[in-house]
Amino acid sequence: MxxxxxxxxxxxxxxxxxxxxxxxxxxxxxxxxxxxxxxxxxxxxxxxxxxxxxxxxxxxxxxxxxxxxxxxxxxxxxxxxxxxxxxxxxxxxxxxxxxxxxxxxxxxxxxxxxxxxxxxxxxxxxxxxxxxxxxxxxxxxxxxxxxxxxxxxxxxxxAIGIYGMFVAIVIPASRKDKGIALVSFISVILSLVFYFTPVLHEKISSGFTIIICAVVAALIGTFTVGKEASDGQR
Amino acid sequence: MDNDKFFSLLIVMAVSTYLIRALPFTLFQGKIRSKRVQAFFDYIPYSVLSAMTFPAILFSTGSVIAAAAGFMVALFLAWKGKSLLTVAVGTCLMTFIVSFLLTLV
Incomplete structure (x- = not known):
């Protein structure tokens, strides 16, 4: 490229x-x-x-x-x-x-x-x-x-444009790959939980929240769907 | 703030930010063999972007309603497979239009 x-x-x-x-x-x-x-x-x-x-x-x-x-x-x-x-x-x-x-x-x-x-x-x-x-x-x-x-x-x-771009990356990949769709969905749910639970929202920085949500969601995807994602891409 | 203090804080900030990126990128050059670990790192981009986008997108402009409208447009255009720029511009445009309409109400 x-x-x-x-x-x-x-x-x-x-x-x-x-x-x-x-x-x-x-x-x-x-x-x-x-x-x-x-x-x-x-x-x-x-x-x-x-x-x-x-x-x-x-x-x-x-x-x-x-x-x-x-x-x-x-x-x-x-x-x-x-x-x-x-x-x-x-x-x-x-x-x-x-x-x-x-x-x-x-x-x-x-x-x-x-x-x-x-x-x-x-x-x-x-x-x-x-x-x-x-x-x-x-x-x-x-x-x-x-x-x-x-x-x-x-x-x-x-300022919202940058998020629009993220959507443009996640949605097409989720359409192609069940694993990515599942992981993205779980990550959003976790992110909502962190955002709307007052004690979590106040005590945990946004940077750390992203790490926790992303790692947990990716782990769930890894152990349920597994390697399908990358096989589809490569 | 005085320049000495500023530059010492700036250097610490820039160097620590750089090392967090550079060390893993430079040290982990080999391909990961384990299918499980591969899958994990293939999923990470999407789980990171998802967690960063929602619900933060709703609070990224002055009005949740305008942001939600922009988000809907983003979902629609992305579903249609439009380019990154098209989706980003569409999202901004819709958000701007709804924000503007809300000022009239």
């Missing part, structure tokens, strides 16, 4: 990021950071939930260990994704390429690349990352500098 194909697949993610990071830019500035600090955070971290938590810790003048622990828990899902994506990587993703491309493993980039029915390579991954990185950084800049100019109805409507 080529750089160009990745670049095209990155368009939807880049547009989504532009709107999501726009709200991050607003948040960062209202937490007391300057615009260039907000932009630098987006450029070096490229993660949504982690950055929101990070800005909160910065605003509260938190410690370095607290920062590291928070990022570890919130972003632990990336470790799962990295191992999963590793199974789909072709030979062009050698160690140096992996050290570079792993910087770009976000929920969406992972979702799109692992949603491909075939192995992915270095060129594709780099192409896929271009527009998301630009969108994420540019959106932060715009939000930080001119967040309050645009009407909120417009920025809010853009």
């Amino acid at each position: 080529t750089f160009k194909e990745g670049f095209k697949d990155g368009l939807a993610i880049g547009l989504g990021y532009l709107s999501v990071s726009f709200s991050f830019g607003i948040l960062a500035v209202s937490s007391g950071l300057s615009w260039w600090q907000a932009v630098l955070i987006s450029l070096t971290c490229l993660t949504s939930a982690g950055q929101v938590a990070g800005v909160g810790i910065m605003a509260a003048s938190g410690g370095l260990i607290e920062m590291a622990m928070a990022q570890l828990v919130i972003n632990m899902r990336y470790s799962l994704m990295s191992i999963s994506l590793s199974q789909k990587a072709d030979k062009t993703l050698n160690t140096p390429s992996r050290l570079i491309t792993s910087f770009f493993i976000t929920d969406e980039i992972f979702g799109v690349s692992s949603g491909k029915g075939k192995p992915v390579g270095r060129r594709y991954m780099l192409g896929l990352a271009v527009l998301p990185v630009i969108g994420w950084t540019l959106g932060t800049l715009l939000g930080a500098v001119c967040g309050n100019i645009l009407p909120s109805i417009l920025t809010e409507s853009l």
Whole structure:
């Protein structure tokens, strides 16, 4: 798969990021950071939930260990994704390429690349990352500098796009594969339970909730349907 | 916030986020042999995306009604097998239209 194909697949993610990071830019500035600090955070971290938590810790003048622990828990899902994506990587993703491309493993980039029915390579991954990185950084800049100019109805409507994209990945795969349909359904049910049970919602961070729901659902799928999913794909 | 404090926190944040991604991706290069473990990692993308999307999608805009309308459009277009961009744009458009109509009520 080529750089160009990745670049095209990155368009939807880049547009989504532009709107999501726009709200991050607003948040960062209202937490007391300057615009260039907000932009630098987006450029070096490229993660949504982690950055929101990070800005909160910065605003509260938190410690370095607290920062590291928070990022570890919130972003632990990336470790799962990295191992999963590793199974789909072709030979062009050698160690140096992996050290570079792993910087770009976000929920969406992972979702799109692992949603491909075939192995992915270095060129594709780099192409896929271009527009998301630009969108994420540019959106932060715009939000930080001119967040309050645009009407909120417009920025809010853009923020939902990223979820629409997730739906576009999960639904077609679920139609093709019973195992994926079951796992996705269970994951949604668990996520609802976590969201609407007050004690769970208050005590467990959203990053950790995602890990628990995803792992439990995937385990149930593994032990009931088993290997059918990947056989269908490869 | 002063620059020294900012940069030390930023470096910790960026490095820990990077290592969480890079270590597993670089260390686990071999293909997994066990069918069970393979199945588990094949399911993970979909279970992660599902848990992240619902119910969070309903609370991602100012109005739950507008978000629900957008979600319905997303389900419909995705069921029809439309591209990622088409589904994303359709979702935003519907959400915007319903949000706008709600301001008129």
